[in-house]
Amino acid sequence: MGFHDERVLVKPPDGGWGWMVLLSCFVITGFSYAFPKAASVYFKELMKDFQVGYSDTAWISSIMLAMLYGKGPVSSILVNKFGCRPVMLIGGLLASAGMVLASFTTNILELYLTAGVVTGLGLALNFQPSLIMLSSYFDKRRPLANGLAAAGSPVFLSALSPLGQVLQDRFGWKGGFLIMGGLLLNCCTCGAIMRPLESRRRVLASGTSRDPRELREMLPMKEGRTAEEERVGKNKVKKQKKKLLDFSVFRDRAFVIYTVTKFITVSTIPQSSW
Secondary structure, eight states: OEEEEEEEEOOOOSSTTHHHHHHHHHHHHHHHHHHHHHGGGGHHHHHHHHTOOHHHHHHHHHHHHHHHHHTHHHHHHHHHHHOHHHHHHHHHHHHHHHHHHHTTOOSHHHHIIIIIIIHHHHHHHHHHHHHHHHHHHOSTTHHHHHHHHHTHHHHHHHHHHHHHHHHHHHHHHHHHHHHHHHHTTHHHHHHHHOOOOEEEEEEEESOSSSOHHHHHHHSOOOTTOOHHHHHHHHHHHHHHHTOSOOGGGGGOHHHHHHHHHHHHHHHHSOOOOO
16 A cells, blocks of 8 residues: 655644744734834934935835835745745845844945845735734634734834834944844744644555556546546646635625725824834
């Protein structure tokens, strides 16, 4: 008898290791939402060193937030292809590298590229997959889990802003950026905790010398279908599995209404100045 392995998704445990995943989502949400706003404590020093206005330095936080929200489709494609954990690990490295590189910049445009684009992209690659993993670990307790994870934003905002001020007073904005980049490496730790909910199961296959394709050929075809039609049908299934983006969700009228209203709400909320 021969055996072959098959991956089987398990039901959300609503607890267990899910609490560690929830803690990781709490940290990721805190960094994603609070970090772009907490970075504004360095703006006065940046204005003095680079001889620019407040509106110029404010672009740093704006670019971070734009990357965070705008790169959702890119994050989804990468998650569908590689999984949540690898994407989050890469995102943590990018977020940290962006702030470390920002500490060596000499003009405001370099800050836009490093702290804005690179760090913002890293945060986006962490935030979206963390929500996916949270939903896979919680079902009945999902509202509670989402609420606790969202609490990371105000908690981190109330902590990162005073911390940034202390770092700026002691080490300057360059030293502060460098240390903040080190703190963002915790996103990699959170990504490593995101263990996929997959178990491996052995399935018995008759015959040790027969190839699986040969076994499939021996199965009877559905009535009224030729061998060519069977082959075409299998190819269509394979093509469907390769889809990286699924736009069929936009056929749901309720989802479209929710998306539009959410976009309008977020767009009209004024961003606070620090």
